[in-house]
Each structure stands twice: as structure tokens, then as C-alpha cells.
Amino acid sequence: MTAEEPERQAPTPTGRGAWRTLEAALLALEPGEILTYEEMAALYGESVDDARAMGRIYGRLRTAAHHVLDSHQRVFRIVRGMGYQRAKVEGVIAQVQQHQSRALREVQTASTKICTVDPESLDAALSSLVRATRDSLASQLFLMRGRDVRRKDLATVLAAATAPASVPGMPRATVTPPVPQSGARALMDKDFPAV
Numbered sequence: 001m002t003a004e005e006p007e008r009q010a011p012t013p014t015g016r017g018a019w020r021t022l023e024a025a026l027l028a029l030e031p032g033e034i035l036t037y038e039e040m041a042a043l044y045g046e047s048v049d050d051a052r053a054m055g056r057i058y059g060r061l062r063t064a065a066h067h068v069l070d071s072h073q074r075v076f077r078i079v080r081g082m083g084y085q086r087a088k089v090e091g092v093i094a095q096v097q098q099h100q101s102r103a104l105r106e107v108q109t110a111s112t113k114i115c116t117v118d119p120e121s122l123d124a125a126l127s128s129l130v131r132a133t134r135d136s137l138a139s140q141l142f143l144m145r146g147r148d149v150r151r152k153d154l155a156t157v158l159a160a161a162t163a164p165a166s167v168p169g170m171p172r173a174t175v176t177p178p179v180p181q182s183g184a185r186a187l188m189d190k191d192f193p194a195v
Helices: 019-027 037-043 051-072 089-114 124-146 154-162 184-191
Strands: 034-036 076-079 083-086
Touching: 019 034, 019 037, 019 051, 034 037, 037 051, 037 083, 051 076, 089 124
Parallel strands: none
Antiparallel strands: 034 083, 076 083
């Protein structure tokens, strides 16, 4: 190379598979370790000060994190201002509890909304659909509340969930549903009396 020729830089991974560079970096992390935003930018020869470049990196990071979760069963969390951290067991449990809270709220909202529909005022097919939806949501609420790891210790939940019904002396889930919000209460009492 002569003094007049510019120095060649290593090619930066771009294109459709560019997220795989971040996937490899995420897979190399041990629980508790963080892949910083600076390290991510360096993988692509970018600067954290370049907002457009970081936008591309965040998109690749989301894709890589989802792929690593699906393919390698590893969970990550955002550490604000720092980067992505491979979650320790406690962090995984915290994320699961957040998902469970959101899911429960969504099912409660759906149940409340379907209870506003009077199946008696509908034709037979639509009335059956409304009743089936109400029953399904009531069952989901009953099960979600009974196996809610936020309200019970994990060992009790697992023992109740895995115990065969025919084994004497094995604890079974005994759930008294809490008072549901709005119109779902009547449906729950009718279909799922407290045990």
C-alpha cells in the first residue's frame, strides 16, 4: 500500500443478516454480563453519537434478542443507558411476572367487554359465539388467578400444577377467585364456584 492509497477498513456487516453479528455477541454473554451500546456500535464501525446508525443497531438488536430467545432460550433485559444484559434467573422471573400481569389485565378487560353484550338479543349463531367467548375468558381468568406466581410461592404453584388428581395427599390447586372487576363476577360465580 502506498502513502497515497487510503487504508482499507474491514467490511461492516450490513444487509438482511446484519442482526446475526449482534446475535453472536449476545450468545457470548454469561448471565449478568452486559453488551454495551458502545460495543454494539463498534461491531458495525459506527458511533453511539450517530442517531441514525443507532436506530439501525436497535432494530438489529431487537431481531437478534428475539432470535436468541426463540432459538437458544436466553433472556435479555435493557439496562437503561448502558446496553443489553443477559438476565439472571431472578431477572427472568421478574420479566415473566410482568408478562403475566399484562396478560391478566388483558383477559380481565376482554371479559369485561364481552359481558356488556346481551346474548339474548342476538341471533343463535352470534349468541353462541358470545357465550363461548364469555366461558372461555372466565376459564382463563380462573386459571390465571389460581396459578399466579406473583401471589403465591413458586413451589406451591408448581406442585399444584403438576400433581395428578388421583394421588392422595398431594396438594392440589385450591383457588378462590378474587372478586373480578365489573360484570365478570356473575359469570365466574355461576360457572366456577369457589372451592
